[in-house]
Amino acid sequence: MSSAQIWGFWGLLLAFSIHNYPIRGELALFLELALLVLGYFQSNEHSIPGGLLSIFGYRLSPFHPLAKIPGPIINKITSLRLAYIVYSGKRHVILGELHRRYGKIVRTGPGTISVNSHAAVGRLYADALAMDKSSAYMAKTVGKGGLFFMQSREKHRERRKIWSNAFTPRMLKLYKTAVERRTMQLVATIRRRKDSQGVVNLLECIQHWSYDVMGDITFGGSTNLELMANGDTQDLVRCGQVGTTIFEVLGEVPSLFDILWHLPVTEGFKRLENHARRLILSRKTSEIQEDLAGHLLHSGELTDRDLAMDSVLAIVAGSDTTSGIAAFMLYFLVCHPHAYKALVEELDGVFMDSDQPLFDELLEKLPYLEAVVYESLRLGSPLPGLPRVVPKGGLLIEGTYVPEGTIVGVPPHQQHTSEENFSPDPQAFRPERWLPGASDAGWHTNRAALMSFSYGPFGCLGRAVAIQELRVLAARLLLTFDLSPAPGFDQAAFLDGVVNFRTTIFRYPLSVLVKERTDFKE
Template identity: 45%
Template sequence: MTVLYRISPFHPLAAFPGPLINKVTALKLAQVVWSGKRHLMLKNWHEQYGTFVRTGPSTLSINASSAVMPLYASPHSLDKSGAYRPGRFHSGGLFFIRDREDHNKRRRIWAPAFSASSVENMLNVVSKRTLQMLQCMEDRRTKEGLIDMTELLGHWAYDLMADVTFGKASRTELMEDGDPHGVVESAQNATVVFEILGEAPPLFDVLWYLPVTKEVHALDRISRNIMVERKNAPGQEDISAHLLGEQGGERLSDIELDLDATFAIVAGSDTIAGSFTLLMFYLLRDQETYAKLRAELDQQFSLPEEANDWKKLMDLPYLFGVVHEGLRLGTPFPGLPRVVAKGGMMIEGKYIPEDTVVGVPAYVQQTSPENFYPNPMEFRPERWAPEGDGLGPSTVTNKHAIMCFSFGPFSCLGRAFAVREFHLVVAKLVLAFDMRLAPGFDEEKWLDGCLNMRTTVFKHPLMITATARH
């Protein structure tokens, strides 16, 4: 009877088109998430069905920029959906709080950690750790002259965020020691579990005590152990100082501390490493683009150690374009699911009933010709030229369509830090090395092996050659 109702004209979402199997069961969308190609499936579905696609029994994907404000950006934006409920895990972490007002209260505790002065301190850590990565590239080069940038960027990002989160209490040195305990893999696998089972929350409850969720528990233990060390080392300028109330603010409970510390590391390392890996691929695939960036940087700096002024770096137009093209194509995220409030709402002239889970598909928006034209699927930094016509008089570059940091009450507090971080690291890498994709590198195979499940899993390493310039 349930199946018949879901596909019947009496269902509240009967008027919205979509694949039949998706209307019947949420398990189909969970299977699509598992494939790692949900962002591409959503793009195909919207090309086939239009602005609205019914992706599950009670879920809609809405490919319309006009939906961003009411869903995400307005003061009355929607609460998060059950996809953010972490099984039987405590739901008191910043990322997992679904109610907008409750989230705002926690966000006020976090906000000082991303003040202008705090971000400056973080960027000092970025510079230090990135110079270490440059040396690590030399040390890890194989006898054939190849460097696995997928692995190295993962280690760099984790070391960096452990420092930013826990200060000197962090003893994480993956660039130096490798990752014998599989910390990076555990973080990725935990994210994958959350993302897949988030499409079917009741299934998450059933599987919570089974081995499939062991990575979630392992990641929690790692962060909890480091937090114990950090509590005994006060007086540091790190994110934990704000969560522990050392700066005069409210102190989180021990459970909340563990959850938020885990979130800080995963959000700041795994996501950044994945996006940066994709940016490096696109940049090195087009040596003409790479040469333009190198020429711009060489006019301003002689050595990578000199590229520390993020304001100066962000004023470089071609570097700005490279970073933002990397964010546009390097964050293949699906929609950010929200729940329609009581009374329903109108979007694009359509009534959407209460309790419907809705989302605007980020990757679809970021690759839409309505937002980025011409050649929206190509890595073209020129489209971000200050004059606005970098690809000709018909250039369209909708900066507000970059959704990887979300908008409004649930938006990423670390946005300013992340963008500046990208500028610093790209500049130092290009100033330090002449880089190319490895000889015989199969670009199509590598791209096909990029799987996004909120985290980006790379089936094949990004192998490059890098010759020191100085």
């Protein structure tokens, strides 16, 4: 094969991959590089640099479909830069910097853009107009058939119908019983784990509490994990976070996912999946139970692999998301004495002692508790993006035409901290912005901008459960204990150590000084 023939074939392949498939193209780049290497050995010409220049040159040229959208040059050339940004765990921060520099629409990859605009949320995610998920969710090895990994809105809707039976008002009441029971166990766990000075790593306690709660909700308490009682002897919290991190980073280079998923680092996640599969098989010979797995099994429409994967994702995603937000909520409270005092006063005005049942009809009517929960959701969900694929015909976003096949997303963290949606002090923890009549006090709060549970038809079905958990957790702990930062606790270091890969990882413990409350009967 002559050099001219190779170059001609490269050009045809490049044009075909760009104009007939989604234009992020790391798989196309791999094929092109393979052809370049082939050309090197067959033509004795050092053509690799020239071939790369032709690829990169096109992506930077005015002929590229996204040429008019601003962004860093390196991002336009390769998606590996975005993968690296994701790997840093600070994508939510870096995207903010890019939007401040380039504006509302930024090109983050050869075929990906980020849109920091609330007006775009409805166009991308709303029920009637929602687009399919991008190839960032295409993890065939781990997630084939799993609800979370379904890219098609239609297929997702069918599976969601099966899940929805497990989240009816009646089921939520059953879950509330598990949440209350486990939260009382958390109180005992905190008492047992605090050191002689009364200091405890509240983060670890909350993570174990959240896993145990989701084990009850998913399998009715038959998982035998019992992290609060036994500790995380199988390192499940970390393994779940590692699995989620791999998925998030390789979502930017999905062609590598199925290879790297076989690395030893994912063994913990696989152990949890195998455990779930054994539980599913045992359920087939017993009566249907009132939990998530029971409803999924009762549908009769899912394979054993799908049942196991959906169950594992429910435990990992449900526990990880809730524990991350709960950790932020308690961090904000103990580090903001005014907010802590206001919530304690509200709770003390309703409950007579720390052991009183936390009825929903009482908790739901506490405005400051609700404000604390929603402010924690706003600042405690550093989600980087929810990528979608522009459908045939393209669309206009903020007056800019975006061609079909482009991967586009609105960064939730930027929406949550935008002055257009939350002012004043969008970066500050101020529960008052959510109180009734807040607008009369000068607060601007765009409730529709909250994207902590995704948005539209792909939105999280467990939203009501998570909010229920946060209410119960805050109420029970503040009714039982006096909490304050432990001596020497570095608030700035704790926040700086937070990284997000769709899972929130805290590099430092949430060290809290715990004292029993003794003032109820005074």
